[in-house]
Amino acid sequence: MATLKAVRGTRDLLPPETGLWNYVEATARAVFARYGFGEIRTPIFEDTALFARGVGEETDIVSKEMYTWQDRTRADSDSAQSLTLRPENTAGVVRAYIEHKLADTGMLQKLFYIGPQFRRERPQRGRYRQFWQIGAEVLGPAWSGADSALRDAEVLEMLSTFLNELGVKGWKLEVNSVGSSTDRPKYIAALREALAPVRDKMSADNQRRAETNPLRVLDSKDAGDQEIIDGLPKIADFLDDASKEHFGQVLAALDACGVAYTVNPRLVRGLDYYTRTTFEFTVPDGSGLGTQNALLGGGRYDGLSELLGGPKAPGIGFAIGEDRLILTLQAQEAMAKEQKLDAFVAPMGVERNAAALALAQELRRAGLSVEVGDGSFRLKKSFEAADKLARRMVIVGEDEVSSGILTVKDFSAGDQTKVPRAELASFLRA
């Protein structure tokens, strides 16, 4: 029988790496909490229509990358339901916002999520078919201030704080405005018009983009097409006064907070719902990501709620590629320090096993992290096992049990101390 393996594009996360994942997630929770975010957990699968409408039929994500199936219990009936593993989480959050009538609280909603997403892409380093995103959304009725440029800047400032607290080095923030839901179509129309006469001169990829998603031509890497691209109309010239003012306020607030950024007029996002502010955080070459150097991305989506049949609820959000963040931290060795247990309890002889376990129980109740050896180990083996796992070793032999004075070996200092049992926990904590 063929051995079973994790399917293409999926992987197992094991210790000690999961320690890093927990550290990243704990840091995210702690930072987000300081900004007033609460956690939301939405289903892993949703009605396919949610993504078709929310993310956009023509996007690659929806048109070719989703895991979609007909729900079996109703597959044979007329009401068979098409379900899809979520390829991103914003649509689910907005759906929940509408479904639970969060607008009626009148309050600004600040929600974050941490969870797996699914896209059927060709796997690569930093790109998996099941991947994790840490994301957040700020949305609410206009009177809650959800459309304020202040929110955009706050979210960006929070992200810079988060990355700095994790110790990510060399990150860069690029921002742009893609305009309101009325200026964007005008710009796309102008772009199509400008592309029509020069399309044939461009690469095959860009000819296809010019047809399907003209915005994407802008951030093409094709060197031969740069001259044409440079001559295309600029989105900045199509922003209405309100969008221009909004973008200016975002940048002013970033300046006031000391968050460094560059304006990249070619930064467009692939998902249809983005309006006004869009952004991306990247890391430098050599950060373990290759060309997948976008650590996180996001933007404003003022029309998404209405698109999904809900009330007007402007919002802004982001998604961090957690897998990529972990790869970056590993490459940058931000987590060099190895986590070791507080103590290894080494019984001398199997007849000391019970006493050793009882001692371990006592220490664990005192909040220490402890591993227990086995009395059948020779002392040398105990030393070797203990040195790998723990900072100190506690020897439980005949003398120690009878006297109540334990022998503690400190591996980093290399010395040995006799400690009365009553003081052991506090000694090990030091």
Next chain:
RNA sequence: GCGGCUAUAGUUCAGUGGCAGAACGCCGCUCUGUGGCAGCGGAUGUCGUGGGUUCGAAACCCACUAGCCGCCCCA
């Protein structure tokens, strides 16, 4: 989805047609109350899977699978 590179021990890798290897790691012994050094010994394995060529294949050919690199796209 497209193009390319790769797949050998737990890990990193060598091995261009003739007995399956090295280093590190692992286990044992010297050595059952003080390790890390040293010496000796041991196990590493369907050479990714399936087929083909050949007297003979880890090696050459084909297909598949998976990983990686570059596109596409995106986090």
